[in-house]
Amino acid sequence: MLSVLRLGHRINRDARISTHCGLVARAFGANEIIFSGENDAKLIEGVKKVAKRWGGKFYIKYEKNWKKTIKSYKKKKFSICHLTMYGLPINKEIRKLRKRGNLLLVIGGEKVPGEVYVESDHNIAVTNQPHSEVAALAIFLHEYFKGKELNKKFIKARLRIIPQVKGKGVIEHQQ
Amino acid sequence: MLSVLRLGHRINRDARISTHCGLVARAFGANEIIFSGENDAKLIEGVKKVAKRWGGKFYIKYEKNWKKTIKSYKKKKFSICHLTMYGLPINKEIRKLRKRGNLLLVIGGEKVPGEVYVESDHNIAVTNQPHSEVAALAIFLHEYFKGKELNKKFIKARLRIIPQVKGKGVIEHQQ
Numbered sequence: 001m002l003s004v005l006r007l008g009h010r011i012n013r014d015a016r017i018s019t020h021c022g023l024v025a026r027a028f029g030a031n032e033i034i035f036s037g038e039n040d041a042k043l044i045e046g047v048k049k050v051a052k053r054w055g056g057k058f059y060i061k062y063e064k065n066w067k068k069t070i071k072s073y074k075k076k077k078f079s080i081c082h083l084t085m086y087g088l089p090i091n092k093e094i095r096k097l098r099k100r101g102n103l104l105l106v107i108g109g110e111k112v113p114g115e116v117y118v119e120s121d122h123n124i125a126v127t128n129q130p131h132s133e134v135a136a137l138a139i140f141l142h143e144y145f146k147g148k149e150l151n152k153k154f155i156k157a158r159l160r161i162i163p164q165v166k167g168k169g170v171i172e173h174q175q
Numbered sequence: 176m177l178s179v180l181r182l183g184h185r186i187n188r189d190a191r192i193s194t195h196c197g198l199v200a201r202a203f204g205a206n207e208i209i210f211s212g213e214n215d216a217k218l219i220e221g222v223k224k225v226a227k228r229w230g231g232k233f234y235i236k237y238e239k240n241w242k243k244t245i246k247s248y249k250k251k252k253f254s255i256c257h258l259t260m261y262g263l264p265i266n267k268e269i270r271k272l273r274k275r276g277n278l279l280l281v282i283g284g285e286k287v288p289g290e291v292y293v294e295s296d297h298n299i300a301v302t303n304q305p306h307s308e309v310a311a312l313a314i315f316l317h318e319y320f321k322g323k324e325l326n327k328k329f330i331k332a333r334l335r336i337i338p339q340v341k342g343k344g345v346i347e348h349q350q
Contacts, residue, residue, distance in 0.1 A: 013191075016191065020192070020306065020307035020310065023305055023306040024306045024307050026306075027302050027304035027306040028306075054305060085336060086343040086344065086345075087338060087340075088338050088339075089338060091325050114342075117342050120341075123341055126325070127324075127325055128338060129198075129201070129229055130198055130225055131198040131201075131202040131203075134307050134309040134313075135199045135202075135309050135313035138306075138307070138314055139317055142314055142317065150301070150302055151266075160303075161300075161303035163261070163262060163300055164262065164263075165262075165298065166292045166293055166298055167261070167289070169261065170261075
């Protein structure tokens with residue numbers, strides 16, 4: 001099982017970035033995302049709506065306090081893996097991480113509390129350059145699943161794309 | 176040469192997503208990003224500041240009209256590659272694209288004009304699921320450079336990270 005914890009969501013500032021985190025977690029094969037920070041019903045509903053229309057099994061949850069989530073996932077024997085530009089290079093660590101069993105991937109925003117580094121079993125960098133938690137999450141999952149997530153099938157999808165050289169091809173299934 | 180064109184930036188709505196696009200383009204080895212749409216001095220300055228502090232050669236430009244950019248890059252013999260969930264799967268197309276020489280990677284927002292699909296030489300999907308232009312850009316560059324961009328050196332960097340198991344290690348070079 002691979003779960004994603006998004007730290008410290010702020011309704012005004014992070015709405016779109018957090019939405020992208022949720023959609024990337026789903027599209028690249030994670031099982032669930034937990035948003036911490038401010039309770040943003042619109043964010044949760046938005047990601048849930050996409051998950052429903054485009055199919056697959058993916059859970060979207062909210063837990064105000066990230067510490068509680070990390071604690072409870074540790075109890076469930078998940079390894080805690082924090083994505084940070086200050087961590088060890090993903091390309092050197094990914095083999096080890098694939099063997100760790102259940103993972104809780106923690107992705108931060110701009111100000112991540114020092115405790116997150118300490119509480120995490122692994123601090124992993126997707127490049128040591130400043131960029132984006134959305135990109136870091138996508139690359140991590142892509143490496144973790146060895147690119148196989150690109151062919152993932154999403155069950156019970158109402159909408160399905162038929163890839164096109166030019167233009168848009170979408171099939172809508174009545175359910 | 177690999178250039179990125181970000182379509183239709185809107186100051187109020189896209190500030191952070193466009194910033195992430197700029198930072199991802201730089202961190203994952205593109206040579207430049209061109210922002211089209213609204214002229215956002217803060218966005219341009221923000222990405223330029225990161226590029227200056229963290230080193231490397233990376234150019235940030237603004238051109239209001241995306242059509243002008245596509246036209247001028249076509250004249251310069253760039254292949255135009257549009258990232259869209261409706262396109263052909265990246266894993267099947269990437270070998271071909273690596274041989275195309277100079278590329279202009281076009282990344283959109285929510286409403287991409289139909290002309291972009293027609294004007295592009297390639298419409299490429301990073302999964303046929305809705306997610307994020309930030310993630311699509313990162314995965315494209317990661318595949319294009321075969322993961323080697325993760326070890327890219329950034330010349331004349333003022334800030335450099337020393338990867339840590341826990342915590343933050345940054346070296347600041349006086350220049």
